[in-house]
Amino acid sequence: MIDAKVHVLVVDDEPDLCWAITQALRPLAYIVKSATSAAQALTYLSQHTYKVAFVDVKIQDMDGLKLASLIRQRSPATRIILISGFYYQEDSAIIEGLKNNLFTSFLAKPFNLAEVRSLAQQAVSFGEL
Amino acid sequence: MMNIEVSGAESEISLSPFLKIKNLLAVIGQNRELFDDHYASMIASLDELEKENISLRERNVDLTALQVFSAHDPLQIPSLPVSNVAPAVALDNHAYEKDRLNFIMLSLRKLGILTERSREGFFLADVDGRIFEWNHSEEQITGLPRDVVLGTFIWDIDMELWGGKNSEKPEEKLTSEQKKATYMDLVQTGLSPVFERIFEIETQRPDGTRRSVQISFFPIQTEKGFVMGGITRDVTELKRALQALEDSTQELASQKQFIARIIESIPSSLVVINRSMQVVSVNHNFLEKMRREESATLGHKMDIVFPEALLKYMHLSQMVQAVFQSGRKVDGGKVAYHAPGFSNKIFYFRLFPIFRSPRPSGGNAGLLERVENVMLLIDDVTEREQLRENVRRIERHLAGVVESANDLVVSLDPGGKIVTWNRATEVVSGLASDQIIGRMLVSVCSPDQQPAMESMLGKLLQSGNVQHAEIDLLTSDAKQVPIAWSCSLMRDDLGQISAIVAIGRDLTERRQMEEQLSRSADMASLGVMAGGIAHELRNPLGIISASAQLMMENPRDTRLRRQGLNKIYASTRRASLIIENLLKFSRPAGKWMKKEINLRLIIDETLALLENQISSQHVDVLVTCPETLPRLAGSHEMLQQVFTNLILNACNAMPAGGLLTIAVAVNENGQVGISFKDTGHGISPENLEKIFDPFFTTMPVGKGVGLGLSVTHSIVQQHNGSIEVKSEVGKGSNFTVLLPRVFEVRN
Numbered sequence: 001m002i003d004a005k006v007h008v009l010v011v012d013d014e015p016d017l018c019w020a021i022t023q024a025l026r027p028l029a030y031i032v033k034s035a036t037s038a039a040q041a042l043t044y045l046s047q048h049t050y051k052v053a054f055v056d057v058k059i060q061d062m063d064g065l066k067l068a069s070l071i072r073q074r075s076p077a078t079r080i081i082l083i084s085g086f087y088y089q090e091d092s093a094i095i096e097g098l099k100n101n102l103f104t105s106f107l108a109k110p111f112n113l114a115e116v117r118s119l120a121q122q123a124v125s126f127g128e129l
Numbered sequence: 130m131m132n133i134e135v136s137g138a139e140s141e142i143s144l145s146p147f148l149k150i151k152n153l154l155a156v157i158g159q160n161r162e163l164f165d166d167h168y169a170s171m172i173a174s175l176d177e178l179e180k181e182n183i184s185l186r187e188r189n190v191d192l193t194a195l196q197v198f199s200a201h202d203p204l205q206i207p208s209l210p211v212s213n214v215a216p217a218v219a220l221d222n223h224a225y226e227k228d229r230l231n232f233i234m235l236s237l238r239k240l241g242i243l244t245e246r247s248r249e250g251f252f253l254a255d256v257d258g259r260i261f262e263w264n265h266s267e268e269q270i271t272g273l274p275r276d277v278v279l280g281t282f283i284w285d286i287d288m289e290l291w292g293g294k295n296s297e298k299p300e301e302k303l304t305s306e307q308k309k310a311t312y313m314d315l316v317q318t319g320l321s322p323v324f325e326r327i328f329e330i331e332t333q334r335p336d337g338t339r340r341s342v343q344i345s346f347f348p349i350q351t352e353k354g355f356v357m358g359g360i361t362r363d364v365t366e367l368k369r370a371l372q373a374l375e376d377s378t379q380e381l382a383s384q385k386q387f388i389a390r391i392i393e394s395i396p397s398s399l400v401v402i403n404r405s406m407q408v409v410s411v412n413h414n415f416l417e418k419m420r421r422e423e424s425a426t427l428g429h430k431m432d433i434v435f436p437e438a439l440l441k442y443m444h445l446s447q448m449v450q451a452v453f454q455s456g457r458k459v460d461g462g463k464v465a466y467h468a469p470g471f472s473n474k475i476f477y478f479r480l481f482p483i484f485r486s487p488r489p490s491g492g493n494a495g496l497l498e499r500v501e502n503v504m505l506l507i508d509d510v511t512e513r514e515q516l517r518e519n520v521r522r523i524e525r526h527l528a529g530v531v532e533s534a535n536d537l538v539v540s541l542d543p544g545g546k547i548v549t550w551n552r553a554t555e556v557v558s559g560l561a562s563d564q565i566i567g568r569m570l571v572s573v574c575s576p577d578q579q580p581a582m583e584s585m586l587g588k589l590l591q592s593g594n595v596q597h598a599e600i601d602l603l604t605s606d607a608k609q610v611p612i613a614w615s616c617s618l619m620r621d622d623l624g625q626i627s628a629i630v631a632i633g634r635d636l637t638e639r640r641q642m643e644e645q646l647s648r649s650a651d652m653a654s655l656g657v658m659a660g661g662i663a664h665e666l667r668n669p670l671g672i673i674s675a676s677a678q679l680m681m682e683n684p685r686d687t688r689l690r691r692q693g694l695n696k697i698y699a700s701t702r703r704a705s706l707i708i709e710n711l712l713k714f715s716r717p718a719g720k721w722m723k724k725e726i727n728l729r730l731i732i733d734e735t736l737a738l739l740e741n742q743i744s745s746q747h748v749d750v751l752v753t754c755p756e757t758l759p760r761l762a763g764s765h766e767m768l769q770q771v772f773t774n775l776i777l778n779a780c781n782a783m784p785a786g787g788l789l790t791i792a793v794a795v796n797e798n799g800q801v802g803i804s805f806k807d808t809g810h811g812i813s814p815e816n817l818e819k820i821f822d823p824f825f826t827t828m829p830v831g832k833g834v835g836l837g838l839s840v841t842h843s844i845v846q847q848h849n850g851s852i853e854v855k856s857e858v859g860k861g862s863n864f865t866v867l868l869p870r871v872f873e874v875r876n
Contacts, residue, residue, distance in 0.1 A: 014668050017671055020696075036745060061785075085663055085665075085670075109668060110672075110675065112674075113675060
């Protein structure tokens with residue numbers, strides 16, 4: 001890695017949530033990029049490699065799970081953390097997704113900032129092991 | 130006083146008066162049996178006289194008196210004293226001859242009486258053709274009096290006997306000359322075409338009455354030749370009687386024939402049995418059915434004629450005997466018989482007594498009456514029975530179908546009275562059919578729905594079309610069962626309305642199912658809604674939560690705090706708006722105050738509230754609004770809700786951005802229209818009709834709860850307004866809220 005800095009992508013059609021996650025990750029000194037649509041996210045992904053992507057399940061132009069699988073395809077190294085206000089931890093879709101390695105972890109809204117950071121750190125360190 | 134020519138005739142008729150009388154008697158004797166004992170002796174005497182005549186003549190005895198007598202009305206004779214004659218005879222002075230003459234006179238007198246009293250007429254003509262004898266009956270029969278006829282020529286009396294009637298040319302009458310020639314021929318030869326025949330002629334009396342008369346002619350030989358005598362008989366009555374007899378015979382014969390034809394053409398077997406149990410009459414039908422020859426049937430004992438099976442099974446002989454004894458008809462009933470070579474047949478037997486004389490009506494005639502014959506009438510009822518059986522089977526089947534139907538099947542007369550009421554109806558209503566038949570169907574409908582039933586039946590009778598209605602039935606325990614009725618008319622073969630058929634389906638179960646379904650639909654939509662609500666609420670909650678945490682983590686970061694607080698506030702408002710929508714949907718606004726509103730202000734406020742959303746989706750907004758608008762009344766908040774929903778929908782329809790045109794205008798009806806026109810993806814026609822349904826959404830789960838347009842619609846309706854939608858897939862949609870210009874302003 002030429003770039004030593006960790007790049008993180010946040011995809012949520014709620015700009016305020018992107019803002020909140022960005023703010024939460026600030027202490028970790030990652031480079032955080034926000035996308036409010038799937039299209040925007042995929043554009044960013046094609047331009048840069050992101051270590052971690054926070055992906056909201058419901059994005060206006062695409063289902064979050066679909067976006068997750070697209071990210072897995074195009075950027076296998078990107079660890080995906082799914083965020084949702086719709087699903088809960090024990091939802092079958094979530095369990096299935098985790099089992100299939102579609103995403104690394106799941107974060108329910110409203111979330112704890114410490115947890116956001118912890119999941120981001122876990123994801124970053126996973127690749128370094 | 131009578132014929133003066135008699136004396137003259139005497140000279141011309143040299144026929145011996147005795148011979149003449151003898152001939153006359155012979156003729157009479159042939160024609161009638163009414164002669165007394167004197168006849169033979171008279172003949173004998175006359176024979177003697179005939180012989181003696183010669184001697185008398187020789188002795189110059191004057192026979193004038195006798196001559197006169199013979200030609201005269203014998204009834205006049207009694208007035209003619211014998212002494213008048215006697216002197217003439219006495220001239221001879223022969224006592225013996227005198228006695229003879231007396232005897233002859235007496236005999237002649239008797240004969241005269243006899244002739245005169247004879248019911249047959251007779252006449253005689255002399256050799257010249259002059260009539261010199263014409264008795265009383267002849268007068269009666271012909272209507273021609275003696276004094277007119279005597280002395281006239283026979284051919285001048287038109288009796289059409291001169292070969293006229295029976296000749297080859299009946300139309301041509303003989304002239305008097307021809308008749309005379311014929312007569313003269315007869316005088317010469319004693320032969321005439323009229324002899325040996327009996328003529329029957331119609332005569333018309335001078336008084337106009339017509340008689341049928343038989344005439345026979347006979348020749349009498351005289352010294353000068355043959356003369357003609359005739360005997361006439363009035364057969365008018367006889368003919369009439371004969372005719373009557375013939376008529377009645379013919380009538381009888383034709384009646385007999387008629388009856389025979391009737392009997393033959395009866396499509397039943399007919400057998401007549403006499404008291405000796407013999408078959409005396411059968412018709413063809415019977416012979417055919419039993420496959421018997423007439424010769425092997427008539428006159429035979431019925432035990433031989435009828436198949437053994439029938440005799441045994443039916444006790445036919447005993448039945449016949451019973452009818453002979455009782456004189457009463459018997460219905461023998463049905464019997465199935467399998468004749469060899471024929472398919473199985475069912476016969477119906479009836480036995481009738483036939484009396485000797487027509488049975489007097491009423492009264493105890495039994496003792497006097499005797500049953501002469503017994504008539505068996507055997508009908509082949511096979512087809513009828515089969516038909517009846519078929520009909521019965523079909524009826525049973527139909528009845529079974531109706532009875533076992535799950536549906537209520539009720540038939541009514543055209544007046545609405547119940548005629549049949551099947552089992553399903555009994556079960557549902559708890560009313561047995563015998564309790565209900567004859568009552569009006571309307572009377573067992575729920576009271577508040579009775580007019581509906583009446584109107585449905587009325588419409589049915591009027592239009593003839595099948596009518597449908599859901600009308601509750603009152604049960605025996607005063608419950609109401611919802612029934613879906615289909616009523617139709619039943620018509621007879623003439624097309625007249627014969628009945629109303631009402632088929633009802635118990636909706637209880639369906640209603641329960643519908644309720645369940647609706648509940649589960651509610652549950653399903655609750656699930657959808659829960660997801661939607663969860664997402665919608667957890668987003669602002671997530672923002673609030675994160676903002677609060679950030680502020681706590683960075684207590685001194687004033688910029689962050691300001692941002693956080695703003696976001697917390699905005700998210701709270703958003704969350705509460707979602708909750709409010711939900712509440713409005715679940716509890717549509719009841720009473721609310723109508724106030725004068727400023728449309729432009731509402732639009733501006735709404736746009737400000739949604740600025741964030743609009744800009745984040747790269748939507749440009751263009752608002753056009755006239756400077757002055759009609760005064761409108763309504764709810765500021767509720768209309769804001771309507772505009773919010775429509776603007777958000779427009780933005781959602783343009784995920785890649787676009788133009789939202791909000792235009793306020795007054796249309797020709799005076800309504801104020803607020804249109805929201807986007808350049809989004811549009812709505813498909815099949816979705817267009819569902820967009821106002823609650824929970825309908827095309828958005829991904831969580832993006833919309835599907836309540837926006839339902840609430841919008843409800844609010845607009847509460848403003849007495851309407852919403853129009855035009856949309857084209859790929860081009861965009863245009864929602865126009867129309868509010869009435871005059872809106873009552875309270876306060």
